[in-house]
Amino acid sequence: MTAGAGVVLRRERLHSSLGSPAMGSINFLNEVMGRFPDALSFAPGAPHISFFDQIDVPRHIDRYLRHLTEDRGLKPDQAERLLYQYGPSRGLIGDLVAGALRTDQGIDVPPESVVITVGCQEAMLLALRALAAGPTDLVAVVNPCFVGLSGAAGLLGVDLVPVDDTDDGIDFAQLDDVCRAAREAGRRIRALYVAPDFSNPSGGFLGLADRHRLLDVAAREDFLLLEDNAYAFTARQPGALPPLKALPGGERVVHLGTFAKVCMPGARVGYVVADQRVQDASGRTGLLADELATLKSMVTVNTSPIAQAVVGGILLEHRGSLASVVSAKAALYQRNLRLLLDALESALGPGTGAPAGVSWNRPRGGFFVRVRLPVPADERLLERSAREFGVLWTPMSHFYLGSGGDYQLRLACSYLDPDAIKEGVARLARFLHAVCPS
Template sequence: MHTQLDTLSLHESLESPVIESMNFLNEVSQRFPDALSMAAGRPYEGFFDTDDVHEYLRLYESHVRAQSGGDEQQVRRTLLQYGRTKGIIHDLIAKNLATDEGIEADPESIVVTVGCQEALFLTLRTLRRDDRDCLVAPMPCYVGATGAAALADMRVLPVAEHSAGIDLDDLIRVVTEAKANGLRPRACYVVADFANPSGTSLGLDAREALIRLAEEHDFLILEDNPYGLFQAPDAAPTPTLKALDGDRRRVVHLGSYAKTGLPGARIGFVVADQRTTSADGRTTLLADQLAKVKSMLTVNTSPIAQAVIGGKLLAHGCSLRAANVRETELYQGNLRHALDELARQFPTGRRPEVTWNTPSGGFFVVVTVPFPVDDELLMHSARRHRVLWTPLHHFYGDGRPRRQLRLSLSYLTPDEITVGIDRLADFIREQCDVQSLQKGIS
């Protein structure tokens, strides 16, 4: 006899719209393989080469051999045995952060994770003591962050976002009201460079102001930075929040090598150099507390996968900015091409009135249309017009249709972008005609 489980008896996060989003979007792509996908925020595959994996492994193997004085047993143990919970390439990650981001991090403050998603969960799970603890996040927000919060039983308090990033005035309001209601805002999640989905970036003044607010109102900043390297080559990069956090009190830096290394390696990391004090007065790094949680979750991150990323770092002098020159050029070219194609299809002053934002880097463009878009319209677009995109309601987590959709440009060639936007334009015009007909009937 089989026991049938009631879904209401399972963890409540499993019924969250946010948790459903990832699966739904993946399933739509599988259901409509002939549809051109402008939905997936994946790196371009044209530069992938399996030979690189072998080269990187050998480079890292040689690195370990040199460090161990030629101890072959140590080489085998490092690559093939269970590894250190906090990771084995923490020293190379520290050099990478110093080289590319100006972040001076003690290697011991770094925990190497299974993608940035685990870094998010470890941090939120560690910060969540009881029901009063909550996460503040700008909306729309990357679903991985709000989904991780749901799994960690941490409520999310939404903050408004405008064209220049998180609305700091609204952040103050939300944090102040939360405290007045007996809640503890523990952290604010933010993508300061080319946020997903909105593509917005925080200016230097706003970054410095956010750190001051975190100090004044006593919360941490969880800085996620997957797209920061992919900006115009002639643009001066704005310092990361972590680089600006001089006393290392407020910013926990979350990183991933999915976009800049190899997504299949699934290597991320968290820099958590804040000090924690126990009841007996002993102090340890927050990273050490995260490692305790990780030891009960994934035990350690695959040493072989770490070795592949470690080898890529070694191959490029620990600079992934240098390693991603051709990728950056491609993403920048795709972004410019998509904006040109949108302007060609939807000239200013002509109907239908369609607008879009103009980020200076990253993977995404948000398009505003004259009608609400939902998952049903997405499936219609895939079935009839053979183009996929992402309804923006997935990044709010409430299931309420909005007049916006996200286009992802990273995975495509310029020709595919032209085809995709042509198909999208046909879909938008069709839906505008449907709306006009419905209004005429009513």
């Protein structure tokens, strides 16, 4: 008998997050992709594989080891042991990350305010766990929302409240209503999760005036902003704007980042910048980063020192700045986005005889385009799209809190080549002609 074969657990007696749409959406998409391997897929927002040829793991690690011996004064055997042993929960490369943030993004924070995490996903989980202290605490999210954030909140039992992301940006009137409703219910908004630069999944972008306005609201309502900065590097110049953390009022921002898109996704290295002061009952103060590092010690103990050495070596090879690293990558992603938007216009734009009610947004950067349909873009429709037309996409309903997004789908163009983008849109157009009312 197979071990455990006689044990049957009731799903309803396991944690409720296991049945949430956010937790199941990634597995569902992977399952569909596995069943239709020949379909062109606009589903995953993965980095383009051509950049992997530039990665030389041994060289990057050697460069970081030289840094430890030449700049930090360690003996060679001490430097090697630092990479082979367990490491500090806050990480090894916080100084290098703080320097790059200062140089590249204008975020001026001390190294001790940086915690190196296992991807941005862990950074989100730690921030949610620290800030949502009890049942009266709420976290607001710009809706639709990245499933990694909503999934982490479900796992932790943190209550989320949505604030709509409209074609004109965040619905500030609704944000005011959410804060007021929380107060009237004896609850409190502790933080708002926002990705101001080409968010996943909607491609939303927050203009400079709205960035200042959001910081003002955070100060007035006394909550923090969880800023997800994963796609800012893809901004078309001169469209790049300062991150929220670099603007006046940025002390209210907990900045979340990742090296997955700009260095190496397999390293699983992210970071959180948390320079807010925390005071205990005796009056002693420290940094929120200290508290997050304590939480991390009970979650993953530490981020892999070897993985940190790879990222640290890349930073050192480029004199502490990733500007030159990301420029070529940004150019490719901008090209792909432009190709996707042009292909949609050629196949489904005005004068093409496209079905009525098909439209899409036109982001200036990022990996994602949101398409609106006159029919429900559900899992059944995705199945037909893959089986009969050989093209995959993501239902936007996976990203909404509660109901929403039923008539929308997300297209990701980051890891595809030009010919695949053009052919994929041609297949998508044939599919939409077949399923949408004429």
